[in-house]
Amino acid sequence: MLTSPGTTGFWVPVALSSDLPAGTVVPARIPAGPIALWRSQSGRPSASADRCPHRGMSLSHGFVRGEALSCIYHGWSYGPAGNCLRIPAHPGLTPPEAIRTVTYPVTEAEGVLWVAAGEPAAAPPTLAGRVPLRSLTVFGDIAAIEAAAGAKASAEGLMEAGGITVLLSSVRDGETLVHVLVDANAGPADRIAAARAAEGLRRKAEDFQKKGAER
Template identity: 65%
Template sequence: MPPYPTGSWIPVALSADLPAGTVMPAQSPAGPVALWRSRSGRASAFADRCPHRGMRLSHGFVRGETLSCIYHGWGYAQEGNCLRIPAHPALTPPDTIRVATQHVEDGDGVIWISAGETAAPPPRLDGVAPLRSMMVEANVAALEAAAGAKAAGGLLDHSNDGLTLRLLLAPDGEARTLMHVLVGEDANPTERIAASRAAETLRRAAERIRSGGAVQ
């Protein structure tokens, strides 16, 4: 397993991007996952493959507290066990039919997935609030070079025209980085727009570095 700058926890999405009753694809150290939130608001992460026919569960749909595959409707509980097979409504699915799950924590506006066994909770993000996420087609080193700063604990501080951004980084393979943009909790709308634009500028600069171009 590759090292991650946030230790045992990977910030895979912002809480606001996963409303109750929805599912989305995400990437974890173990591979693609179906990240979903039940109707009651609990976030879960499944391996993104239905055990029946291999369909991506991130294409599925949420019913109450279960995630169902879009292909044949097999439904899975948050613990990963199969609860329902529509073609056999009278059947109680055996416990051997289940989806691999990963430990999820949802706090400070960020959804985290554990990269392994951990006793400690995810890092706290005091004083900041998530603004948006973006995929950068460059690695963390290119982002550091573009920012002129080093990331610490998964956080990269970037100053631009008097504005300081906090960027929460999650490597996605060897050449991509999921970048979550954080702003001060009391940031006003103008400051939030400026932060979003500054993050876009940094993303483009990092991608130019990766492709061998100069930072402008």
């Protein structure tokens, strides 16, 4: 059962693996709200609510050091399980267990990072021989993208659109993250054509969204 368009069970495709190198953090969003998506130096992906418990600073503005995510404001550090590991102003203190960030399950499959907004009902869908090419943000909802493509997205958020395959994830009202997929054996010309088709779909969908707002 879907919790929102573009999810499988509770899984949301928030980013491509290639967009999150080791030792980096990026902002992302799931139906529960904004998250800090980060990858430790060893390569483990994690997802934390995008708010430091100390002063509320966005953790996606922070930095990754080793296997921890640190807030850029006062340097409080958190592990993948959300527990506070270090408070620089009190180096001899073992942080209380009560100081934690909210965390979400993350899985990585076929070049896509999925975050669960609740208890996953099943594994994320397989991409059936397709691989991610790029992601782009469309300032339009999934209905506008479906109207532009003349097609309907599956329960998993997958849709065939004008010769390309896309994986859709609703970011918020009027904004959708689109992951463009191509055949694993696609050559350079096919990849360029898919990228151009995706840009065309974005322009058309945003036009549909704009016209709908003007009614």
